[in-house]
Amino acid sequence: MRRLLSLAGLLTIFTGSAAQAQSASASPNDDPSYRKEFVYGVNFNTRGGLIGGVSVRSTRVLNENWSRFWSIEAVEVKHRKERRVASFNGSSFVLDKSNYFFVLRPSVGAQRVVFRKAAESGVQVNALMSAGPSIGLLMPYYINYDYTDQSTPRQPEVIRTEQYDPYIHTDQSLIRDRAPLFTGANETKPYIGVHWRGALSFEYGRYRDAVAGIETGVLLELYGKQPVILRSRDVPDSQINNRFYPSVYLTIYLGSRS
Template sequence: MRPFLYSAFLLTAALLASTTAAQAQEAQDTPGYQKEFTYGINLNTNAGLIGGVAVRSTRRITDDWARFWILEGVEVKTRKEQRVQNNIGGVYVRGKTNYLFALRPTVGVQRTIFRKAAESGVEVDGMLGAGPSIALLLPYYIYFDYTPKPDPQTNPNPREDIRPEQYDPVKHADVSRIYDRAPIFSGIGDVKPNIGAHLRGALNFEYGRYRDAVAGVEAGMLVEAYTKRLVTLEVPPTPTDKLNNNVFTSVYVTLYIGSRK
């Protein structure tokens, strides 16, 4: 996933830069809108196929400058996670004790680099923004099989006892008894928040043939840091500080659609 996003970012930048350079001479008209609202899906190097969702509002200040805010919600995974499948088809992540979700409200400025023609083409904008990061540690639950072994004398047919519990690599050391991963929101009542901050820089490639509709790609890099280490993995005897971080970097791509006026 990570090499794919890096390659997509570089290829998109190269192709669209060459296209917009040819359009720059004829795209001299001023923007025909003052506000823009978009929403889309996020792909990044710290997540799976789809990392999360994002909404963005942009307001023009001048012909070339705008200010924006973004609200983004994504799942953050470490590259040390290892998915394991047991002999009955159940799948879980070895040593994972918590999911990590991040809410990122961002405010920033946007500078138009190449302006598209009124009804067609591609506009390229540079974006720089920052804001707080709110990390939510949600307990990672598994189904653990406590069913006792059959005893021909006292209990030949033991009653099945499979319980959902937060994964504890010490308590659940007998991995042969891990039945499956429990639903993602099983531990919703025990969410632990953490506060941090982030900085992002991106290129925004905007497509569209009409003044009231917009679609495009935002491709960039993000770094965020938290006040303490966010523990999502525990794999004894490896120290937790070798498996978990409080600083995260990622390359991301957001595919979006929206409207403006």
């Protein structure tokens, strides 16, 4: 993630310089040739894994500088202290994880052009701000636990699939692996929160009807009730988990205009 943030910083410096050089040839009062924009992207963030999630955004142009948009994002929020370990049979699981936490983030916002690109090519820099509800889905994290009686030889294996509980599954060496992702999906619990984000987008469009770029920014998210992602016998749930989830993110997006 440090490499990701460094890349975002370098892109910010580069595109800012490029946009300033273009400002002399592109008038800030040029009326855009499109009125609608629809983009979809892949999200990377400091609260997610290798890929944080996906998003879509629909934008309507109001004038040469301002646009309004709605968007929806689907991500998995991970605890900062999650640690994947190997089991004795070669599989793996996340130590002390009791629940997955998936989040849907519908939002509305506004976008302002900071530096406008040339008519047919170049980089455009936009500032964005949006807010909306966060719909969290807490889904049990199931593991396969070995209950075989080791004191008696030649006993058949007894493997049970259960949600991880630190007071029941006390021996880490007996965890075979994690169960399939949607095991226990019918036990999912909703958590309602709110979020706010501020970002810069660096947009490249060679053609008037197509767009590609990156968006990088900060997201602040707060829940009314604390979602329990990790559990431990030694520490209360309230001391391990949080209600507030700040993150830094980067989204790579593609889309079309009309």
